[in-house]
Amino acid sequence: MRIGIIVYSQTDNTFTVAKELQRKLMNVAKTVTLERVTIVGEPGQPESKIEFAVKPGLDPYDEIIFGAPVQAFNLAVVMKKYMNQLGSMKGKKVHFFVTKKLAQKWTGGNRAVNQMNKICRSKGASVGESGIIFWKDQHRKRTTEEVIERLIHAI
Numbered sequence: 001m002r003i004g005i006i007v008y009s010q011t012d013n014t015f016t017v018a019k020e021l022q023r024k025l026m027n028v029a030k031t032v033t034l035e036r037v038t039i040v041g042e043p044g045q046p047e048s049k050i051e052f053a054v055k056p057g058l059d060p061y062d063e064i065i066f067g068a069p070v071q072a073f074n075l076a077v078v079m080k081k082y083m084n085q086l087g088s089m090k091g092k093k094v095h096f097f098v099t100k101k102l103a104q105k106w107t108g109g110n111r112a113v114n115q116m117n118k119i120c121r122s123k124g125a126s127v128g129e130s131g132i133i134f135w136k137d138q139h140r141k142r143t144t145e146e147v148i149e150r151l152i153h154a155i
């Protein structure tokens, strides 16, 4: 099985989790590729102005874990635009994780996961696990481990 971890990360938090996820997944899976969505220019641009510098395709993967930050109580707009532009996900299984600052799911965590879920379902993917990591929470290390374990278990 070919596994892809595809993340957008503005300030590296999500990317840090993705690297740890990749490291741990490689103990149980042969091929685990980590790819990072990047944009041209500075962050904070409106959706209509965003252009991608790196826009990973899904063809190489059977199963994909998408990761992104919560921004303004929503899925980061870069990730939303990237995922909306992807083609059919029929036959693929997907999982999600988001990182966010505030330690409450209702400040955008659940909504961001639901947004990823909705986009992927509309493209025919089968949706598996998801997790939310609160960056400023004192239990971040434990939560990160739990989310990573849950995602690995679902693969």
Ligand SMILES: Cc1cc2nc3c(=O)[nH]c(=O)nc-3n(C[C@H](O)[C@H](O)[C@H](O)COP(=O)(O)O)c2cc1C
Binding pocket: 008, 009, 010, 011, 012, 013, 014, 015, 068, 069, 070, 071, 072, 073, 074, 099, 100, 101, 102, 103, 107, 108, 135
């Ligand atoms: C523009 C912007 C908006 C943000 N909005 C939220 C928010 O609504 N809720 C929240 O919990 N964290 C918010 N954050 C914090 C990020 O979600 C958090 O720091 C995340 O871990 C950053 O991930 P990254 O380093 O991969 O970009 C925001 C950060 C930025 C830069």
